[in-house]
Amino acid sequence: MEFIFITALHNFSIIEGLHNGDKIGDGIKITNDSNVKSTFVNESLKPMIGAIEYNHLKTTEVFLYSSEKVSSEADPIAYLTSKMYTVQDFLMASWLKSDNSINFELCFLVSKGARNYNVTSNFLSHKYHSADGSDISVRLSRKKLQEIRKIHVERLGIKSSQAPVADAQFSRDNSRLGRALTWMNMARGNFDFSIRVANFCTALETLFSTSNSEIAHQLSERVAIFLEDNPEGRLVVFKKIKKAYDLRSKTIHGSTTTQTPSKNPKDISVDIEEISKRVVFKIIENDKIFEDFNKPDDQLGIILLSMIISGRTPVDRFVSI
Numbered sequence: 048m049e050f051i052f053i054t055a056l057h058n059f060s061i062i063e064g065l066h067n068g069d070k071i072g073d074g075i076k077i078t079n080d081s082n083v084k085s086t087f088v089n090e091s092l093k094p095m096i097g098a099i100e101y102n103h104l105k106t107t108e109v110f111l112y113s114s115e116k117v118s119s120e121a122d123p124i125a126y127l128t129s130k131m132y133t134v135q136d137f138l139m140a141s142w143l144k145s146d147n148s149i150n151f152e153l154c155f156l157v158s159k160g161a162r163n164y165n166v167t168s169n170f171l172s173h174k175y176h177s178a179d180g181s182d183i184s185v186r187l188s189r190k191k192l193q194e195i196r197k198i199h200v201e202r203l204g205i206k207s208s209q210a211p212v213a214d215a216q217f218s219r220d221n222s223r224l225g226r227a228l229t230w231m232n233m234a235r236g237n238f239d240f241s242i243r244v245a246n247f248c249t250a251l252e253t254l255f256s257t258s259n260s261e262i263a264h265q266l267s268e269r270v271a272i273f274l275e276d277n278p279e280g281r282l283v284v285f286k287k288i289k290k291a292y293d294l295r296s297k298t299i300h301g302s303t304t305t306q307t308p309s310k311n312p313k314d315i316s317v318d319i320e321e322i323s324k325r326v327v328f329k330i331i332e333n334d335k336i337f338e339d340f341n342k343p344d345d346q347l348g349i350i351l352l353s354m355i356i357s358g359r360t361p362v363d364r365f366v367s368i
Contacts, residue, residue, distance in 0.1 A: 048159065051114045052114075053104065061187055079108050100168075176235065230247070293310075
């Protein structure tokens with residue numbers, strides 16, 4: 048039995064030709080080569096997926112695919128779900144490198160057996176938007192693509208979201224960073240700025256909160272010191288997170304929001320999204336910090352408390368136990 052996974056990416060192009068494609072993880076390759084695409088998206092597929100979807104795959108520039116021999120007992124739905132989450136994680140890695148609205152919609156799995164030929168389709172219900180809510184078409188070099196792939200394979204691969212289980216993303220099997228990225232993913236998939244803010248705040252809470260007392264103050268203080276070297280920079284970050292938490296509180300408790308120059312949900316959302324990206328990038332680019340954020344709450348709490356007391360930023364001086 049052979050499984051062939053195919054889907055297309057929107058709002059995305061690559062400067063150089065990728066020919067047979069570059070691997071992005073889990074056996075999936077990305078390419079912009081029309082000849083490679085025609086190998087998988089051909090006339091025999093058209094009646095199986097319909098003319099609209101067929102033409103969509105044919106005309107979209109960037110194409111993802113994988114081909115693998117599997118057991119005859121393999122579950123096509125579980126297999127397809129795993130591939131979709133891999134693509135989703137790859138798009139999260141692209142967002143960490145630069146703001147974008149790269150999306151993918153319907154995904155297909157072609158099952159080729161000795162006597163049968165079936166197609167399974169599915170999608171993840173997210174449409175990503177840039178930080179200001181617009182759609183941005185991104186054009187990257189192959190070098191930038193390789194940087195995104197490195198983040199995806201070496202760091203975001205820690206996520207357990209590939210498991211096709213409804214509550215897997217918030218189970219104990221998923222890491223603290225994996226759970227935070229799930230909240231960030233939900234934020235990016237929502238057009239309402241107040242809800243985006245609420246989800247980004249929850250993501251930061253997942254990473255930095257180790258107790259239930261004075262969460263807003265604790266979070267603002269910890270993130271500010273984590274990101275900034277000087278008091279001025281820390282105060283700016285502290286105020287931005289406090290403002291975001293005020294909006295989060297109103298949103299999740301059903302209150303109305305106020306549209307004023309100093310409390311504009313769009314501006315607050317853009318700020319908290321940028322802070323969230325900076326936090327994740329700082330965690331994944333430093334092996335020691337990455338390791339510390341995978342420790343249990345009690346140990347991480349001591350590390351963060353030491354950071355607060357010492358006032359030192361965790362670049363190479365991150366206090367550990």
